[in-house]
Structure formats: C-alpha cells, structure tokens
Amino acid sequence: MGVRMRFLLLCILCLFFVACGNIHRDEALTEDEILTYLSRVVGADNILEDYAMEYFDNLSSESNNLITPETLQKRIDNGDDIFILDIRRSSDYEESHIYGAENIWWFDIGRHLDQLPRDREIVVACYSGQSAGQVLGVLYLLGYEVLSLRGGMNNGWITADMPLHTPRSR
Template structure:
C-alpha cells in the first residue's frame, strides 16, 4: 500500500495564503459541511468519491479533509489506488482547523 502524506491544518492554511495550486476535497456529510468549510474546498461526500474521481484530473494536487482525519484518509487511499499521485490527508481534520470558514 502507498503511504499517504499527511499535512497539518497550518500547512494547508499556509498553502492557501501562498496561493499554491491544489484542490481541497471535503468528504464530510452535508450536515457537517453546513457547520463551515475551508474556503475554496470542494465538497464530495465520502460515499460519492468512487463515482466522482473520474471527473478529477489525476495530475493535480489534492488535500483530503473530513471531521477528524479518518474518512479523508480512506478517500486518500482510494484515490491513490485509482492512480492519483499527489494526494495528502489533512491530519486531525476540521477538529484541528483554526482558519477561516465559509458557510
């Protein structure tokens, strides 16, 4: 199994501030996302990932996010298996996020 790289919420915030090219995918459920998302994040529920990955470019950089980091790790592993090369998991999930939120 490929090792998934983990990034801290602070590293994700820094990447956003530096306008780095990457996509945040929030795999939480609708009611969790209603409590706030990282600005610019794309919402694809974990259960929708299998049928949604075909619409995502494999050569882009992705950071997967959930509430605590476990579901997003599962999504990261799935994407790696499907041929995505630059996938990271945000360690600790939204529980550790101190940055801005959009509703």
C-alpha cells in the same frame, strides 16, 4: 516496467478478455467471473501489492501523506494549485468549510471520480482524519497525488482556529 504502466496494461488486457471473449449474454459478469478473468492476466494478483509497497516505501517522518492545518493555510495563502476535497456530509459542509473546498460525501466518491483533478494535488478533509485516510489510500492506488488533513476538520482545522467559510449566517 513501472507499476502504473502495468496497471494500465492490466486494464487494457481486461477489456480485451471481456470484449473479445465468447460470452454472449445480457446480464453483467458476476464478481467470481471477473476474478477468474483477472487471474488469467500474468501478474494481475501483484498489481495492488506493488502499489501498496510503493505507497509504504515513499512514507517517511517528513512525508507521511498528512498536511497540518497551518501548512495547508500557508499553501492556500501562497496560491498553490491544490484541490481541497471535503468528504463530510453536505449539511456539515454547508455549515462551514475551508475556503475553496469542494464537497463530495465520502460514500459517493466512487461515483464522482471524474470530478477529481489528476493534474493537481488533492487534500482530503473529513471530521477527524480517519475517513480521509481511507479515501487517501484508495485515491493513491488510483494514481492521484493526495494528502490528508491532519486531525480533519474537528480536531485539526477548527482546533487550530483556521479561517472557515460559513455560507449560512446564524
């Protein structure tokens, strides 16, 4: 059984335990209670480990989940169906960003997962590439196809002198 299928099964089983349990109260479950319920699911403790192993097994020198500014620009020019996620602060995004990029500050991504496409590759851009790498890891575990812009905006896109959309004129 594939890792993603096991994860889906885990989610269904978790809903079963929570929905069919005999806990009757108004307040939400505590973190410890949630972990207790999850530990009852066979193999639940290995799912994240399996995803992590799959992630690292798929890394190579050619495919390291990074995309260069030049390659991204070529893909934009070719009309590839990619979703560019700019995770910088909105004020910096408004100052300048990659054409077609959507902005969700990286602290808010968890509340806006419904805005991320599951049927398109996502390229994450931040300031230097570091925060994008963190977001990439989480989105990968959630099943998204995702790349990180090498060097981010400051040390990648801007340094490579790639075109910027600058909505505000100075």
